[in-house]
Amino acid sequence: MEKGRVRTARPSFLLHLHPRRVPEETIRFSLSLGLGGMAATLCLALTFTGVFQLLSYVPRMDGAYESVLQMYDQGNLAGFMRNIHYWSGNLLVIVCFLHMLRVFLTGALTGRRGINWVVGVLVFGLVLGANFTGYLLPNDQLAYWAVTIFTSMLSYVPLCGSWLVTTLRGGVDVGPVTLTNFFAIHVGILPVLLWLLLVYHFWLIRKAGGLIQRPQGEGPIKMVDAMPHLVFREFAVGLTLLSLLAVFSAIFDAPLGEPATPGNSPNPVKAAWYFMGLQELLLHLHPAFVTCLIPVLTFCVLASIPYINNAVLPGGVWFGGTRGHHVAAWSLVIGAACTTITVCIDSMLSLNSTMPDHPWLTRGVLPLLVYGALLTGWYAFFRRYTGCSRAEGTMAVMVFLTGTIVSLTIIGCWFRGEGMALVVPFLE
Ligand code: HEM
Secondary structure, three states, rough: HHHHHHHHHHOOOOHOOOOOEEEEHOOOOOHEEEEEEEHEEEEEEEEHHHHHHOOOOOOOOOOHHHHHOOOOOOOOOOHHHHHHHEEEEEEHHHHHHHHHHHHOOOOOOOOOHHHHHHHHHHHHHHHHHHHHHEEEHHOEHHHHHHHHHHHHHHOOOOHHHHHHHHHHHHOOOOHHHHHHHHHHHHHHHHHHHHHHHHHHHHHHHOOOOOOOOOOOOOOOOOOEEEHHHHHHHHHHHHHHHHHHHHHHHHHOOOOOOOOOOOOOOOOOOOOOOOHHHHHHHHOOOOOHHHHHHHHHHHHHHHHHHOOOOOOOOOOOOOHHHHHHHHHHHHHHHHHHHHHHHHHHHHHHHHHHHOOOOOOOHHHHHHHHHHHHHHHHHHHHHHHOOOOOOHHHHHHHHHHHHHHHHHHHHHHHHHEOOOHHOOOOOHHH
């Protein structure tokens, strides 16, 4: 009797997250790649190291930079904590993006998972927001000017642009109030919202009966105990990631440039890497399209995917099958190539400066129509000539867009030099 009680008490805490038994099919690493677990581990690491940093960080314009410098004084653990916090935050953006791709490419967004996908899209927005607001806090040159650039981009948001900028900055320029605002948002608002949404995210996974499964043939589904089969795997992924992160953070310090000097901007002024795609687009398109229309459109398209008829791949099968592998590979390559070529042509011929009296047309409506036509053509090509299903066609378009995002980010980060001119890195 006593023995039985002990056996059920031990795993009951973990069973809030998992059912007692799970289909063996869903715990294979090749289905999830452990990405959701990695994201959760990073969120925990960020919360812990964030709280730790509160002991040393001074959230004031006249003390922030020095307090960050002091974290690296000998024997001070705060520098190591800052490194883990910085690298985890950046890694979380990548892991979250990959997790989103894996969910999409294994068709895990039907039924109850649809709402979880939408929750995930919001979570991704919060992760970007948390990274961005944290970016200013060291108050070095990089942070100051990246935030100046990004907040000034917001002034192009129709109707409420200038209100948004002055509210976020707490004045006309980036200054002491901006730092306080960003600190409050970064420490007090975004983490709370993120954790609330994450708890809901985990609850929805449980409600959906765990991860997506391949269509099962005849016969019963093979089940295994969540403890130890699933829980031990999760611990293995989490601990491996944390160990690698600790080693990396012990070797590589998080960057800290010169202290911010408001009158003296570096050249080029670049946004944080995860916004470089948008900054690159600013060189080609009207700012109102880049800061408002494209983000809103992206959110709407992403959020509506689960609800478009037959747009979701068969569940639990990567790329929907063997043909899907080829469709995805070609879409990624062609998407990246088309974007790179267009950026080069536009930068060399300055197409966007033609008809300067009608920037909405030449730097907004026309390029978007051309890109829309390209995507439609890509979809139609697969549907018509390769017999792809609607879901495979949708995947082709989404992976094409992924190629676009990746290439814009790479060009912005590495191929833009002084004055944001195109350069070949290392040959400058
Ligand atoms: C900090 C961010 C996130 C964390 C910590 C997180 C965590 C997790 C975990 C632990 C799982 C189960 C294991 C796995 O799939 O690897 C999962 C599944 C899922 N996630 Fe996330 N996630 C995050 C962001 C996102 C995003 C950005 C999306 C989509 C836009 C998303 C959509 C989903 C969906 C639909 C499932 C169910 C997948 C299935 O049934 O196979 N998640 N998430």
